[in-house]
Amino acid sequence: MNTTQITVQANIATDIEKTWDFYTQPEHITKWNFASDDWHCPSASNDMQVGGKYSARMEAKDGSWGFDFEATYDKITEGEGFTYTMPDGRKVTVTFKSIDNGTQVTTVFDAETQNPVEMQQQGWQAILDNFKKYAESQA
Numbered sequence: 001m002n003t004t005q006i007t008v009q010a011n012i013a014t015d016i017e018k019t020w021d022f023y024t025q026p027e028h029i030t031k032w033n034f035a036s037d038d039w040h041c042p043s044a045s046n047d048m049q050v051g052g053k054y055s056a057r058m059e060a061k062d063g064s065w066g067f068d069f070e071a072t073y074d075k076i077t078e079g080e081g082f083t084y085t086m087p088d089g090r091k092v093t094v095t096f097k098s099i100d101n102g103t104q105v106t107t108v109f110d111a112e113t114q115n116p117v118e119m120q121q122q123g124w125q126a127i128l129d130n131f132k133k134y135a136e137s138q139a
Contacts, residue, residue, distance in 0.1 A: 003090070004111040008125040010132045012103045014139045016096055019103040020079050022135040023094070024048055032134035033069075034058055035126035048076060054084060088112070105131070 012019050022028045026044040033041040033056050044056040052073045059066025071084035071092065081095035090110035097104045107128060111117050 004117055005108055006111050006117060006121045006124065007106065007108045008121060008128050009104065009106045010125075010128045011099060012105055012132050012135050013101055014103060014135050016079055016098050016103045018139060019105065019135055020096055022138060023096075023105065023131065028134070028138075029056055032131045033127060034130060035123050038062070047073075048082070049073065050076060 014022070022032075024046055026046050029044040029046065030041045033044065038061055039058060040061050042057050042059065044054075046052075046054050048054075050073055054069075054071045054073065056069045057066065058069055069086075071086050074083045074085055074091075076082040079096065081093065083091060083093045085091055090112060092107065092109040095106045097106070105128065107124060109120075109124065111120050
């Protein structure tokens with residue numbers, strides 16, 4: 001099976017250690033892990049070790065729809081990146097790279113087949129852009 005991979009990226013004006021913490025700690029994840037202001041992430045848990053589980057509840061603020069985003073960690077390099085697998089077998093790689101004035105966060109993920117690639121790219125980019133806004137507001 002050939003899988004389409006989608007890449008989203010953002011440059012965050014915080015150092016790599018803070019960026020990593022904002023991205024991986026549940027108390028921060030709940031503050032940025034949604035694509036638009038009419039959604040939220042009321043809960044998250046993150047057992048950051050190989051074989052550990054990541055889980056985030058994502059739902060519309062009006063309660064009309066929601067879902068649990070879950071994954072299992074395959075590889076973790078502290079402060080540099082990680083890979084995980086979603087329950088449907090799709091893979092995601094997130095990398096953190098020090099750049100001038102901050103950190104570049106890049107996410108590469110296997111597309112699913114139910115929604116157009118462009119829609120998936122826009123949704124994941126919106127979440128990453130929301131992360132950027134949150135992280136920079138905390139610095």
